[in-house]
Amino acid sequence: MALIVQKFGGTSVGTVERIQHVAEHALAAQAQGHQIIVVVSAMSGETNRLVQLATQINPIPYSREYDMLIASGEQIAVGLVSLAINTLAEKKGLIKAGESRSRPLLGHQIGIRTDSVFSKARIEGIDTRLLRDELALGHIPVVAGFQGVDIENNITTLGRGGSDTSAVAIAAAIQADDCEIYTDVDGIYTTDPRMYAGARKISRISYDEMMELASLGAKVLQIRSVELAAKHGVPLHVRSSFSPVEGTRVVSREQLGDHLEKVVVSGVTSDASQVKFTLRGIQDRKGLLADIFGSLSKNAIDVDIIVQDVASNGNLSLSFTVSHTDALKAKKVLESLTPRDLSTVEILEEPGLVKISIVGVGMQNHPGVATKMFSLLSEAGISIKLVTTSEIKISCLIEGTHAKAAVATLHQGFELDRTE
Amino acid sequence: MALIVQKFGGTSVGTVERIQHVAEHALAAQAQGHQIIVVVSAMSGETNRLVQLATQINPIPYSREYDMLIASGEQIAVGLVSLAINTLAEKKGLIKAGESRSRPLLGHQIGIRTDSVFSKARIEGIDTRLLRDELALGHIPVVAGFQGVDIENNITTLGRGGSDTSAVAIAAAIQADDCEIYTDVDGIYTTDPRMYAGARKISRISYDEMMELASLGAKVLQIRSVELAAKHGVPLHVRSSFSPVEGTRVVSREQLGDHLEKVVVSGVTSDASQVKFTLRGIQDRKGLLADIFGSLSKNAIDVDIIVQDVASNGNLSLSFTVSHTDALKAKKVLESLTPRDLSTVEILEEPGLVKISIVGVGMQNHPGVATKMFSLLSEAGISIKLVTTSEIKISCLIEGTHAKAAVATLHQGFELDRTE
Numbered sequence: 001m002a003l004i005v006q007k008f009g010g011t012s013v014g015t016v017e018r019i020q021h022v023a024e025h026a027l028a029a030q031a032q033g034h035q036i037i038v039v040v041s042a043m044s045g046e047t048n049r050l051v052q053l054a055t056q057i058n059p060i061p062y063s064r065e066y067d068m069l070i071a072s073g074e075q076i077a078v079g080l081v082s083l084a085i086n087t088l089a090e091k092k093g094l095i096k097a098g099e100s101r102s103r104p105l106l107g108h109q110i111g112i113r114t115d116s117v118f119s120k121a122r123i124e125g126i127d128t129r130l131l132r133d134e135l136a137l138g139h140i141p142v143v144a145g146f147q148g149v150d151i152e153n154n155i156t157t158l159g160r161g162g163s164d165t166s167a168v169a170i171a172a173a174i175q176a177d178d179c180e181i182y183t184d185v186d187g188i189y190t191t192d193p194r195m196y197a198g199a200r201k202i203s204r205i206s207y208d209e210m211m212e213l214a215s216l217g218a219k220v221l222q223i224r225s226v227e228l229a230a231k232h233g234v235p236l237h238v239r240s241s242f243s244p245v246e247g248t249r250v251v252s253r254e255q256l257g258d259h260l261e262k263v264v265v266s267g268v269t270s271d272a273s274q275v276k277f278t279l280r281g282i283q284d285r286k287g288l289l290a291d292i293f294g295s296l297s298k299n300a301i302d303v304d305i306i307v308q309d310v311a312s313n314g315n316l317s318l319s320f321t322v323s324h325t326d327a328l329k330a331k332k333v334l335e336s337l338t339p340r341d342l343s344t345v346e347i348l349e350e351p352g353l354v355k356i357s358i359v360g361v362g363m364q365n366h367p368g369v370a371t372k373m374f375s376l377l378s379e380a381g382i383s384i385k386l387v388t389t390s391e392i393k394i395s396c397l398i399e400g401t402h403a404k405a406a407v408a409t410l411h412q413g414f415e416l417d418r419t420e
Numbered sequence: 421m422a423l424i425v426q427k428f429g430g431t432s433v434g435t436v437e438r439i440q441h442v443a444e445h446a447l448a449a450q451a452q453g454h455q456i457i458v459v460v461s462a463m464s465g466e467t468n469r470l471v472q473l474a475t476q477i478n479p480i481p482y483s484r485e486y487d488m489l490i491a492s493g494e495q496i497a498v499g500l501v502s503l504a505i506n507t508l509a510e511k512k513g514l515i516k517a518g519e520s521r522s523r524p525l526l527g528h529q530i531g532i533r534t535d536s537v538f539s540k541a542r543i544e545g546i547d548t549r550l551l552r553d554e555l556a557l558g559h560i561p562v563v564a565g566f567q568g569v570d571i572e573n574n575i576t577t578l579g580r581g582g583s584d585t586s587a588v589a590i591a592a593a594i595q596a597d598d599c600e601i602y603t604d605v606d607g608i609y610t611t612d613p614r615m616y617a618g619a620r621k622i623s624r625i626s627y628d629e630m631m632e633l634a635s636l637g638a639k640v641l642q643i644r645s646v647e648l649a650a651k652h653g654v655p656l657h658v659r660s661s662f663s664p665v666e667g668t669r670v671v672s673r674e675q676l677g678d679h680l681e682k683v684v685v686s687g688v689t690s691d692a693s694q695v696k697f698t699l700r701g702i703q704d705r706k707g708l709l710a711d712i713f714g715s716l717s718k719n720a721i722d723v724d725i726i727v728q729d730v731a732s733n734g735n736l737s738l739s740f741t742v743s744h745t746d747a748l749k750a751k752k753v754l755e756s757l758t759p760r761d762l763s764t765v766e767i768l769e770e771p772g773l774v775k776i777s778i779v780g781v782g783m784q785n786h787p788g789v790a791t792k793m794f795s796l797l798s799e800a801g802i803s804i805k806l807v808t809t810s811e812i813k814i815s816c817l818i819e820g821t822h823a824k825a826a827v828a829t830l831h832q833g834f835e836l837d838r839t840e
Contacts (some may be wrong), residue, residue: 014525016476016477020477020755048497053436053496053500054499054500054503056436057436057439057440057500057503057504057507058503058504058506058507061503062502062503062506062507062520062713064502064520064523064524065499065500065502065506065524066499066503068495068498068499068502068524069495069496069499070499072492072493072495072496072499073492075488075489075491075492075495076470076473076492078488078490079474079485079486079488079489079490079492080473080474080477080485080489082482082484082485082488083474083477083478083481083482083485083486083489084477084478086478086482086485087477087478087482100482100484103485104485104488106488106575107530109573109574153529154529155526187777229504231777336819395604
């Protein structure tokens with residue numbers, strides 16, 4: 001008997017039929033002798049509908065209101081999934097009318113405590129007592145992903161894709177044996193199949209690689225959920241809610257074993273909708289950069305690639321990228337700093353860029369990977385605007401119009417098209 | 421300076437524009453020096469959308485799930501209204517960016533404790549501390565109507581129209597000076613203007629009459645909210661959110677004064693979608709009726725008109741009506757009793773009926789009102805299926821197809837068409 005957390009994404013609960021399928025799935029797993037906790041996202045389309053309502057009132061909504069608003073999406077899904085489980089359990093004769101086989105639970109009800117950074121809150125703790133009680137009763141707790149409460153009891157949300165983080169955090173807190181992430185794709189691919197048809201499913205991948213793939217736009221798992229899984233050793237299994245085939249298992253490097261030696265690059269990702277800001281003519285003063293990035297960070301803006309240059313006159317030039325969703329906020333922050341610190345500075349904004357990255361733990365043992373990446377792009381006539389590298393990843397910022405060509409070139413060039 | 425609770429119904433927050441209008445309205449009242457608490461319903465259409473999702477999964481949804489599901493409608497409205505108030509306050513220069521003039525609050529956040537009768541829960545207490553704190557900060561608390569939490573921290577809802585009850589309960593708990601109920605009509609009418617064009621707005625009415633009107637289908641105020649207002653002496657003002665004209669003030673009989681003497685009938689109501697159940701051939705035994713109605717009540721089914729007859733053979737015949745929304749549940753309850761107690765009983769179900777009532781505190785001092793009602797209906801060729809009377813109300817159950825004609829006949833017959 002295993003304790004399994006099953007997380008279902010928005011498309012997996014997108015219609016009444018799919019919700020009923022989730023109920024079937026959870027009860028089937030329970031019938032095999034497992035203890036099941038279900039974590040759900042909002043029905044697909046729901047969050048966007050709510051965001052659209054909010055932005056009609058204010059393009060940059062107040063975050064406390066915004067979080068309360070969008071947290072309702074998961075509440076709806078939890079109600080419906082729990083209802084479907086009880087209904088099916090009654091139909092199957094597992095319970096009598098009026099009894100429960102399931103219990104719907106919101107973030108505040110199981111004490112998912114977070115900090116107060118609305119819309120990007122971090123989980124600080126989970127009280128697993130109620131979950132354990134429900135499991136002991138033979139129930140399937142159905143928990144709202146994506147949400148928690150801060151110390152003042154305000155509803156908080158964890159950022160897009162935060163339901164993965166909820167699932168992993170619950171799995172870690174309750175020491176689950178497995179955390180299954182059900183989604184509309186059947187696993188992690190070497191690149192986004194919508195970008196390049198030659199994409200291939202990966203059967204096993206390390207937490208490290210998965211983190212880089214997630215952060216770079218693989219869109220299947222939120223990076224923080226993988227970070228958390230790695231930290232607590234929670235085994236992840238990313239799989240399709242529409243098909244019983246094995247998906248992709250995300251494990252530690254040690255468990256990857258031999259595999260590690262053979263593959264140089266595990267995947268190619270493209271992260272669209274990047275905006276590049278360039279500040280020209282900065283007169284250096286101690287702490288200025290810390291002030292800039294401190295202010296951005298204080299406003300919960302994630303800064304990605306950062307490049308700093310010294311011009312011939314000794315002035316600094318600074319470039320960095322943010323997601324287009326943060327661009328308006330970032331610009332406001334920069335302008336609020338301008339009068340005091342950056343009065344002589346020119347702020348340039350370049351939207352519509354894409355970050356293309358190759359990821360692989362193998363590249364540490366194979367020199368020349370970066371050179372090969374630059375050559376491949378150059379041969380394809382694609383110019384590179386910014387470069388950044390880490391231990392297991394190399395990223396290039398390019399024009400958005402070249403994204404597909406770049407992915408195809410790199411996928412073929414690093415021999416990802418071949419079968420494993 | 422007064423402390424005013426303003427409750428906005430579903431149509432008053434039905435679109436982004438109307439939500440912005442609510443924000444304007446609340447801030448204008450605050451600018452006049454008042455302390456304002458806003459209570460909101462779900463955006464019109466939202467609750468129905470959610471109910472439809474639930475009933476696709478189960479025609480009689482599990483109530484804990486159902487309540488969590490539909491409570492999300494008010495959560496959305498609260499988020500949007502609070503967002504609109506903050507946004508407008510910032511635009512008007514009342515607050516700086518990042519500051520708040522408003523705070524969104526759900527039932528569990530301000531400790532609206534209820535019993536555990538899901539979908540028809542009753543409020544047991546409200547902790548006003550957080551509301552007082554927010555008012556002291558100059559904020560406008562925006563509170564979700566219709567919802568609370570039971571002792572196990574399950575989300576509960578108060579039944580359709582329960583936001584009125586929330587508003588009155590909050591007004592009573594915090595000792596507000598006024599409870600304004602904003603709706604899509606400009607007050608209480610002598611009958612539903614959609615049923616009869618000669619309907620006239622009532623300027624002042626007693627709690628008692630309002631209770632009878634509300635329960636009988638005036639659809640403007642939930643009966644429990646008026647009951648609660650009467651109990652705690654909360655002055656109600658039912659008015660339009662689209663027009664500044666005075667609406668209808670609901671006060672005690674004492675405050676009505678002279679008015680009381682002159683008017684015999686204050687209003688005519690029609691309550692559609694009644695289902696009549698008749699049980700024939702009941703062999704009397706002690707406590708049987710208590711068992712029947714006890715079982716119905718335990719299943720939270722409101723039984724309305726009850727008529728009992730003794731047949732020539734000594735057997736009982738029993739008729740009663742329930743709302744069509746409870747009919748399916750009522751039938752199940754009756755059938756569950758059948759094998760044990762009612763084996764020889766024939767259960768007849770007659771749907772599509774309408775209850776037509778006349779209401780007025782004045783009828784106590786004017787004999788012959790019932791006779792006049794029966795004559796008027798009889799002259800119009802409308803036959804009466806059941807009759808029930810109370811101190812200030814007489815109701816007749818008739819065929820649904822005769823509803824409009826009956827309302828017109830009674831409205832004219834009791835001289836409600838004339839101006840006050």
